[in-house]
Amino acid sequence: MCGIVGAILKEGAVLRGMIEGLRVLEYRGYDSSGVAIAGPQGLLVQKKAGRLEELENVLAETQFPDGLAGIGHTRWATHGPPTDVNAHPHTDTDRTIAVVHNGIIENYLELREELSASGSRFLSDTDTEVLTHLIAREALEGSLVDAVLRALGRVRGHYAIAVLRPGAQPEVVCARHGPPLCIGLSKEGAWLGSDILALIPHTRNVIFLEDGDVAELKVDSIVVRDLEGNLLERTAQRVDWDAEQVGKGSWPHFMIKEIHEQPDVLAQTAFHRLDDESGDVKFEEAGWTDEVLQGVERIQIVACGTALHAGYTARHLIEGLARVPVDLDFASEFRYRDPILVPGTLAIGISQSGETADSLAALRRARELGARTACICNVAGSTMVRECDAALMTHAGPEIGVASTKAFVAQLVAAYLLAIRIGRARGQLSADEGRVLLQDLRLLRPKMESLLSKKFLARMIEIAERHRGVKGFLFLGRGINYPIALEGALKLKEISYMHAEGYAAGEMKHGPIALVEAWMTTVVITGHGLLAEKVRSNIEQVRARGGPVIAVGADRESLELADEAIEVPDCNEWLSPILNVIPLQLLSYEVARLRGCDIDKPRNLAKSVTVE
Numbered sequence: 001m002c003g004i005v006g007a008i009l010k011e012g013a014v015l016r017g018m019i020e021g022l023r024v025l026e027y028r029g030y031d032s033s034g035v036a037i038a039g040p041q042g043l044l045v046q047k048k049a050g051r052l053e054e055l056e057n058v059l060a061e062t063q064f065p066d067g068l069a070g071i072g073h074t075r076w077a078t079h080g081p082p083t084d085v086n087a088h089p090h091t092d093t094d095r096t097i098a099v100v101h102n103g104i105i106e107n108y109l110e111l112r113e114e115l116s117a118s119g120s121r122f123l124s125d126t127d128t129e130v131l132t133h134l135i136a137r138e139a140l141e142g143s144l145v146d147a148v149l150r151a152l153g154r155v156r157g158h159y160a161i162a163v164l165r166p167g168a169q170p171e172v173v174c175a176r177h178g179p180p181l182c183i184g185l186s187k188e189g190a191w192l193g194s195d196i197l198a199l200i201p202h203t204r205n206v207i208f209l210e211d212g213d214v215a216e217l218k219v220d221s222i223v224v225r226d227l228e229g230n231l232l233e234r235t236a237q238r239v240d241w242d243a244e245q246v247g248k249g250s251w252p253h254f255m256i257k258e259i260h261e262q263p264d265v266l267a268q269t270a271f272h273r274l275d276d277e278s279g280d281v282k283f284e285e286a287g288w289t290d291e292v293l294q295g296v297e298r299i300q301i302v303a304c305g306t307a308l309h310a311g312y313t314a315r316h317l318i319e320g321l322a323r324v325p326v327d328l329d330f331a332s333e334f335r336y337r338d339p340i341l342v343p344g345t346l347a348i349g350i351s352q353s354g355e356t357a358d359s360l361a362a363l364r365r366a367r368e369l370g371a372r373t374a375c376i377c378n379v380a381g382s383t384m385v386r387e388c389d390a391a392l393m394t395h396a397g398p399e400i401g402v403a404s405t406k407a408f409v410a411q412l413v414a415a416y417l418l419a420i421r422i423g424r425a426r427g428q429l430s431a432d433e434g435r436v437l438l439q440d441l442r443l444l445r446p447k448m449e450s451l452l453s454k455k456f457l458a459r460m461i462e463i464a465e466r467h468r469g470v471k472g473f474l475f476l477g478r479g480i481n482y483p484i485a486l487e488g489a490l491k492l493k494e495i496s497y498m499h500a501e502g503y504a505a506g507e508m509k510h511g512p513i514a515l516v517e518a519w520m521t522t523v524v525i526t527g528h529g530l531l532a533e534k535v536r537s538n539i540e541q542v543r544a545r546g547g548p549v550i551a552v553g554a555d556r557e558s559l560e561l562a563d564e565a566i567e568v569p570d571c572n573e574w575l576s577p578i579l580n581v582i583p584l585q586l587l588s589y590e591v592a593r594l595r596g597c598d599i600d601k602p603r604n605l606a607k608s609v610t611v612e
């Protein structure tokens with residue numbers, strides 16, 4: 001869960017581009033950072049605990065020299081606390097090479113013993129340093145790439161690494177086994193990065209390395225080999241994200257920028273796919289044909305965190321609109337619990353990044369058990385997209401805020417489209433029913449926009465001010481809005497560090513009601529149809545026990561019963577989660593802002609969890 005950058009250029013200086021790359025990768029880890037440059041006299045290394053600004057300050061104060069080749073790293077600690085010494089890059093005893101690493105070297109203890117016995121001096125607590133000494137020992141003779149190949153042959157674990165050796169012709173080599181890594185050639189030279197965000201300021205033609213790939217970056221070419229040293233053909237893919245999307249513009253935080261992008265995300269994810277003539281959706285991606293979908297007996301969804309909450313909603317949508325049974329599990333549970341999959345199972349992973357280690361492992365397990373695999377994913381070229389039999393892209397654009405917002409909404413929209421597609425393919429929905437559902441989706445955009453108006457935002461700030469000091473929050477929802485209760489609680493806890501629990505409203509009397517008191521705010525998402533009445537009685541039960549209630553939704557009667565009402569435009573029930581989640585995202589954002597939290601980089605979290 002660290003960010004890696006690197007480059008080798010024909011002329012000019014590498015440092016600025018690397019720092020810019022690290023800035024956009026900081027979402028992957030932000031407890032320390034560092035850079036190594038191949039200088040004329042050898043390696044120059046600077047590293048610093050804390051945010052990237054700390055490193056930038058030291059680089060400026062020390063007038064750190066620049067060079068034509070370098071590597072850099074932003075860390076999320078796994079082995080050893082976030083200190084200057086444990087920060088990457090790591091060097092060997094004679095400082096002949098520098099290494100940055102994302103992942104875990106599982107056999108590092110035995111390798112460390114062996115290397116210590118033969119004279120290597122270890123300075124840090126990291127597993128990465130072992131790899132550094134190992135490569136340096138192999139690099140005494142021959143090329144750096146050969147040394148890396150030999151060293152990797154001794155290593156067990158997961159890694160994305162970049163290695164730098166200074167000299168008359170500096171060498172930059174990178175390798176991947178697990179965590180993502182991509183590379184690209186620009187007019188200036190060759191670049192590497194943990195994801196495309198670091199590369200798009202330089203090139204839009206990107207090679208996504210595959211597991212077992214080792215790449216040697218040269219100023220005008222890139223050579224990719226497998227772990228045995230055999231040459232491989234890897235074709236660059238054109239990436240359609242813009243460099244501007246990676247910036248915050250005039251917004252104070254990426255999170256609020258991304259919340260405001262959601263009406264556009266709805267359009268980007270859906271509108272080009274709606275086909276009124278057939279009352280169906282048309283996916284540009286392969287693998288979603290009538291024939292394939294008619295053969296599906298059961299769907300198994302696997303995901304983590306916010307993406308799992310989208311999965312809960314997808315279950316309602318697919319079961320409700322397409323009448324296919326859906327099971328759902330935390331990817332981290334599914335992968336280890338010896339699951340039973342019936343023949344005809346379609347396993348669907350949901351992921352913003354497409355790199356979440358547990359979700360990837362769960363999909364691989366499902367495949368081993370005979371399932372066809374598919375994903376709903378935001379990042380083209382990601383491991384999940386490449387490994388699945390079919391992918392449904394969410395087109396939300398780059399999401400930088402650690403708290404997922406627009407990617408979640410895009411996942412909900414994609415799930416709605418998928419439910420329609422499956423329903424139409426299996427004859428569960430008529431063309432007329434399909435057309436109504438498509439039209440409802442189109443009408444959603446102005447409704448989403450109304451939840452981002454100045455007036456609405458001012459109201460959310462007022463509510464946040466009144467509740468920022470309570471002991472904790474309970475979020476309750478039912479039916480298709482139960483996952484929105486889970487998501488509201490997750491959002492609040494991850495960025496404001498306040499205790500928050502999401503519950504199915506019907507479960508309240510089985511335990512959580514004991515928490516209700518004047519300093520515990522209950523946020524209730526109002527229901528539709530039959531459930532509206534049930535949710536109303538939940539509100540009354542909380543209020544009768546002196547607990548303040550914020551009601552969110554379209555059911556007027558529920559809103560009238562609550563202490564604070566957040567009215568959301570009405571829409572068909574299937575789409576209500578998309579509207580209901582927006583006020584909850586804003587509430588979390590405003591509470592966190594008022595409490596002075598670091599909204600885009602919450603403590604202990606990283607955006608992309610590429611290790612277990």
Ligand code: AGP
Nearest residue numbers: 305306307351352353356403404
């Ligand atoms: C969301 O706010 C979280 N930061 C987190 O739960 C996230 O959704 C989860 O780690 C899954 O990530 P993915 O979508 O990239 O797989």
